[in-house]
Amino acid sequence: MTEQAYPIGTPGKKWGPEEKQQWLAQQLVRRSYQEQVVTKLAKLPSYFETEQYGQLNYADLPVIKDADNYPLFVIKSVQWDNQRPTILITGGVHGYETSGVQGALQFALTEAENYIRQFNFVIAPCLSPWGYETINRWNPFAADPNRSFYEGSEAQESLLLMEYLKTNEISPLCHIDLHETTDTDNSEFRPALAARDAIVQKTWNIPDGFYLVADAQNPQADFQTAIIDEVKKITHIAPADDNNELIGVPLQQLGVIEYDAKPLGLCMGMTDAKYKTTTEVYPDSPKVDERNCNDAQVAVIRGALNFILDSERHA
Template sequence: MSENNYHIGTPGVPWTSEEKQQWFNEQTIKRSYQQDVVALIDELTPHFDVEQYGALDYDIERYPLFLLKSKDWHADKPTVLVTGGVHGYETSGVLGAMRFAKTHATSYSEQFNLIIAPCISPWGYETINRWNPKAVDPNRSFYNESPAPESAAIMAYMHNNTIQPIAHIDLHETTDTDNSEFRPALAARQGTVNKNWNIPDGFYLVADSVKPEHAFQTAIINTVSKVTHIAPSDENNQLIGVAQEQIGVINYSARELGLCMGFTDAKYVTTTEVYPDSSTATDEECILAQVAAITGALDYIIAN
């Protein structure tokens, strides 16, 4: 892939509010947050305390923000945060968080307090977008006075309730639309030229370079490898243009970049990436890989 031109804006010139509005005007609703996510959350009310931690002012009735919280919450147990749908278009992150809640969460309730926020960006989910309506990337916006209400809402909930998790697993995907849409759009918005077109074929993790927790990441990779294939590095031993730290793992400076996995002081953090467009993977396999990533992480913490 070498084409950087995007149909909005002038190459080399960052977008103004006019181009951002043009981009927003082109977005359409393609699926239902209420039907796909909220309905599943409602089904889980016998097993979790469901809390609304906010609503997006784009449409507060359409986009309430929910999380699932362990019913048997105890202050002396470590807390684990699971987030999905920070990038709303990354479907298996949303459905993987929900599947874990439905099938595995109760078996970990004795050891952990669990908070599961399955769909951080419901507008992005409905329009199948990486950004929010203001062309802001929520997963670069986890910092004080965030420009993304999606990011600000979950940060405020954790802060206001004085919740300090031991672990945070953030569920993501990499898809072919990264190259056909999102990387070109980002370059156009910034007035730059995109030079990285690598899309890893398989599952990989992004760890925090400040606290990489090598063995923790290894345990997740080993668990997920029983469900789906781990992405091989490219000819430069890189994934998405970043040096591979170990098989299937790269490191990012999470807090510096405003990433979701970096907004708490959790010791164990990771961002998952699956590839649903792989010729050897299915949507169901990607959901199960997300579940395996969570259980692999929790099993490691229990053992250590």
């Protein structure tokens, strides 16, 4: 695939405030965060509670009159025990990546019961509710929350969760960040990024199947393998391309690549968790459907937790 023209901006020139406002003016609310996410929180089992950790005040944006203010919630273990390891699960950092949000909720509503006595859980199912409603990768200011996890971040989606974890002294043993790679990465989000930053987009690969992104500074290869083995029971793993790569990054093992998480400002890099991974489900494959995608995200969590239980037991 070759570079696509984007209808906003001047080729070779980075976007300024005017171009970002043009982009924002094109965005529409397409689904309901309240109906598809918040209402499910009322159905949580008794061993979980919800806690609001912030709010995105976007209702006054001049070009989106119907945008709500978005309360941000975590799902947290009621019987917190400092002797137990803590598991952090995040979804919807990129709001358009639906199975990350719904997979996190599905785990909390169905399978968390099997692990609630072994772990403390903090689950943030939808960090970017405006992105969820408008089916967007960016926030309203054309910033990518998954490149914004650093001190003093201007992306509230990123900053508010970091502040919550710091204030509550939550240091997870494991962080699982649930994402998707979609065909719209090529049709919309990569061209928009190239236009916004005045760069040439060299990577157009969309892997057909599931894969993981490990932290290059602490890859924990056996941990990643255990997750892949569990996900294989649910859906297909993305094969490497002819260069033995996925999305332009060298393959480390079946279905696993690595990014240097902290310097890139990735959600996966915001803590010093021993075990961490970022999932990538491919919802546009003809081999999957919505349920399969959500089930794959739950399988990731199950595989990770089972590995930790086994590893810590034999440590």
